Amino acid sequence: MALTTDTLTARVPALREFGYWMRRYRRIWRGTVVISVANPLLFLAAMGAGLGKLVDANHSGHLSGTPYLDFLAPGLLAASAMQNGFIEGAFPVFQSSRTRGNYSAAVATSMRPTDILAGHLLFVAFRVLLSGLLFLGVVVAFGVVGPARALLAAGPVLLTGTAFAAPLMAWAVLVDRQSRLNGLYRFVVMPLYMFSGTFFPISQLPYWLQAVATCTPLYQGVALTRAAALGGAHPGATAVHACYLLAMTAAGIWVSRRSYTHRLNR
Amino acid sequence: MADVLIEAKGLRKVHAPRGGGAPTEAVAGIDFTVTAGEAFGFLGPNGAGKSTTMRMVAAVSPISGGRLSILGMDPATHGPQIRARLGSVPQDDTLDTELTVRENLLVYGRYFGLPRAVIRERAAQLLEFARLEDKADEQVEALSGGMRRRLTIARSLVNQPDILLLDEPTTGLDPQARHLLWERLFRLKQQGVTLLLTTHYMDEAEQLCDRIVVMDHGRIVAEGSPRQLITTHCTREVLELRFPADLQAQAAEKVAGIGDRLEALPDRLLVYADDGEDALAAVHRTGAEPLTALVRRAGLEDVFLTLTGRTLVD
Numbered sequence: 037m038a039l040t041t042d043t044l045t046a047r048v049p050a051l052r053e054f055g056y057w058m059r060r061y062r063r064i065w066r067g068t069v070v071i072s073v074a075n076p077l078l079f080l081a082a083m084g085a086g087l088g089k090l091v092d093a094n095h096s097g098h099l100s101g102t103p104y105l106d107f108l109a110p111g112l113l114a115a116s117a118m119q120n121g122f123i124e125g126a127f128p129v130f131q132s133s134r135t136r137g138n139y140s141a142a143v144a145t146s147m148r149p150t151d152i153l154a155g156h157l158l159f160v161a162f163r164v165l166l167s168g169l170l171f172l173g174v175v176v177a178f179g180v181v182g183p184a185r186a187l188l189a190a191g192p193v194l195l196t197g198t199a200f201a202a203p204l205m206a207w208a209v210l211v212d213r214q215s216r217l218n219g220l221y222r223f224v225v226m227p228l229y230m231f232s233g234t235f236f237p238i239s240q241l242p243y244w245l246q247a248v249a250t251c252t253p254l255y256q257g258v259a260l261t262r263a264a265a266l267g268g269a270h271p272g273a274t275a276v277h278a279c280y281l282l283a284m285t286a287a288g289i290w291v292s293r294r295s296y297t298h299r300l301n302r
Numbered sequence: 303m304a305d306v307l308i309e310a311k312g313l314r315k316v317h318a319p320r321g322g323g324a325p326t327e328a329v330a331g332i333d334f335t336v337t338a339g340e341a342f343g344f345l346g347p348n349g350a351g352k353s354t355t356m357r358m359v360a361a362v363s364p365i366s367g368g369r370l371s372i373l374g375m376d377p378a379t380h381g382p383q384i385r386a387r388l389g390s391v392p393q394d395d396t397l398d399t400e401l402t403v404r405e406n407l408l409v410y411g412r413y414f415g416l417p418r419a420v421i422r423e424r425a426a427q428l429l430e431f432a433r434l435e436d437k438a439d440e441q442v443e444a445l446s447g448g449m450r451r452r453l454t455i456a457r458s459l460v461n462q463p464d465i466l467l468l469d470e471p472t473t474g475l476d477p478q479a480r481h482l483l484w485e486r487l488f489r490l491k492q493q494g495v496t497l498l499l500t501t502h503y504m505d506e507a508e509q510l511c512d513r514i515v516v517m518d519h520g521r522i523v524a525e526g527s528p529r530q531l532i533t534t535h536c537t538r539e540v541l542e543l544r545f546p547a548d549l550q551a552q553a554a555e556k557v558a559g560i561g562d563r564l565e566a567l568p569d570r571l572l573v574y575a576d577d578g579e580d581a582l583a584a585v586h587r588t589g590a591e592p593l594t595a596l597v598r599r600a601g602l603e604d605v606f607l608t609l610t611g612r613t614l615v616d
Contacts (some may be wrong), residue, residue: 039542041418042417042418042419045412045415046415046416046417047415049382052412052413052415055409055411055412056409056412057406059401059405059409060398060401086365100566109597121328134400136396137394137396137397138396138398139397140392140396141396141397141410142413143362144360144362144385144388144390144392144396144413145385145386145410145413145415145461146382146383146385146386146414146415147382147385148381148382157357161420205420230525244319290402300362301362301363301364302363
C-alpha cells in the first residue's frame with residue numbers, strides 16, 4: 037500500500053500538492069462535516085418543509101405540481117456547490133500565493149506551477165464533492181429523492197463547483213487584495229445565489245431578467261442538478277447545461293495554467 | 303579545474319511594472335561562475351539585484367537575456383530537473399505555520415517526489431542538524447525567528463541538494479541566532495555542499511564566502527576573495543574618528559591628506575591608511591581633537607564604500 041502511493045506521487049506531481057492540502061484538511065475535517073450537514077438540514081427544514089407548506093397550500097401552479105421542498109432541494113444544492121467552489125477556490129489560493137507562501141515553497145522544488153494548480157484544483161473538487169454528498173445525504177433523509185437519484189446528482193454538483201472554482205483560481209492567484217474577493221462574493225455570488233432559479237422558478241422574473249438569468253452559470257448548474265435529481269428533463273437541454281459548465285471549467289483551467297505560471301515564475 | 307556548477311554570461315532580468323510604465327532592469331548583464339564545493343556570495347545593498355539573480359539561479363524566474371546554465375542544464379527547459387538538485391532558502395520563510403515542524407519537512411520532501419520512508423529518515427537527521435529535535439511536533443507558529451530560519455535551512459536539505467541557495471540567511475536574527483546558523487552553514491560547506499548566498503552583512507560574507515561579487519544597481523562592480531577585495535580596493539587599516547557634529551566639517555579639512563584617502567560619513571570620518579596608529583598620531587599633530595578614535599582592520603564594508611561611495615546598511 038505504502039509502495040503504491042509512493043510510486044503514484046513520484047509519477048504524478050499534482051498528487052503531492054493534493055497531499056499537502058489533505059494534510060491540512062485532516063486537522064479540520066470534523067468541523068467541515070458538521071457544517072456541511074447542519075446547513076442543508078436547517079435550510080431544508082425551515083424553507084423546504086416550513087415555508088414550503090404555505091407554497092404548496094396555495095398551489096400557484098408555477099411549480100407544475102412539484103412540492104416546494106423537492107423544487108428547493110436541488111436548487112439549494114447547486115447554489116451551495118457554487119459557494120463551496122468560491123470559498124475553496126478564492127481565499128486559499130489568494131493566501132497561498134501571497135501571505136502563506138506555500139506556493140512559493142512548492143515552486144522552488146521540482147513542482148511546476150501547473151502541477152501546483154492541478155493538485156490544488158483536485159482538492160477543491162474533492163471538497164465540493166464531499167460537501168455535496170453530505171448535502172445529498174440530508175436530501176435523501178428528507179425523502180426528496182432516493183439514494184440512486186442522489187448519486188446521479190453528485191455529477192452536476194461537482195461540475196457546478198469546478199465551473200466556478202477554476203476561473204476563480206485563475207484570478208485569485210493574481211489578486212493583490214483580499215477585499216477584491218470579498219467584493220466579488222457580495223456583488224456577484226450572492227445575487228446569483230438568489231436569482232438563478234434556486235428559490236423560485238426564473239419564470240417569475242421580469243422577461244428581460246429571465247434572459248440574463250438563463251445565461252448565468254449558476255442557473256445552468258441549478259437546472260442540471262434539478263434534472264438529475266427530479267428527472268423528466270429534456271435531454272437536449274440537459275446536454276446544453278452540462279456542456280456550458282464543462283466549457284467554463286475547461287476555460288478556467290486553461291486561463292489558470294497561464295496565470296499560475298505568470299505569477300509563480302515571475 | 304573544478305566542475306563548473308553555475309555559469310552566467312551577460313545575465314539580465316527586466317521587470318515590466320504593473321499597469322505599464324518603463325521596464326526596470328533589475329539585473330543588467332552579469333557574468334559569474336560557481337564551481338563545485340565553493341561558497342560564493344553576492345554582496346550588495348537592498349535593490350542591487352541580488353535576490354533577483356538568486357531567483358533566476360533557483361530556476362523559478364525566467365531570464366530576460368544572456369545565458370544561464372545550472373548543473374549543465376538550461377533552466378528554461380529543465381526547470382524541474384534543476385530544482386530537484388537545488389536547495390532553496392528564500393528571504394522570507396515560506397513555512398506552513400499551522401503545521402508542525404516535522405510535517406513541514408514531510409510535505410516539502412513529498413514535493414520532490416521522495417518516498418515517505420526516505421523522508422521520515424532524513425527528517426530525523428535534519429531535525430538534529432537544525433537542533434529542533436525537541437520541537438519536532440510543535441506548530442511552527444510557536445517557533446522563534448532563529449528556529450524558523452534553521453527549519454527553513456533543514457527543509458532545503460531534504461532532497462540532499464548539490465547546491466544550496468541562501469537569500470539573506472540571517473537578516474533579522476539576533477547575534478546568537480546568527481552565529482549558530484553560520485556554524486551550521488560552515489558545517490555544510492565542509493561536507494562539500496556548494497553554497498550560494500546573498501547578504502548585505504560584511505561579517506557574514508567574510509565568515510562564509512570563499513569568493514564574493516559585489517553588486518550595485520544590477521551590475522557586478524568587483525569580484526574576488528574577501529582578502530583580495532580588501533587588498534585590491536582598500537588599505538590594510540582604517541582609522542575611525544568621531545567629532546562633535548558641528549565640528550566635523552572643520553576637522554575633515556584639517557585631517558585631509560593623512561593616509562591614502564578620507565571618507566566622510568554623516569556621523570564619522572574614516573581615514574584609510576596602512577598603519578592606523580601612524581595616521582592617528584598625524585591627526586593629533588594637526589591639533590584636531592576627536593571625541594573617539596578607533597583603529598581597525600579594513601573590511602568588506604570599506605571595499606563597498608570605496609567602490610560605490612555608499613554604505614551597505616543605512
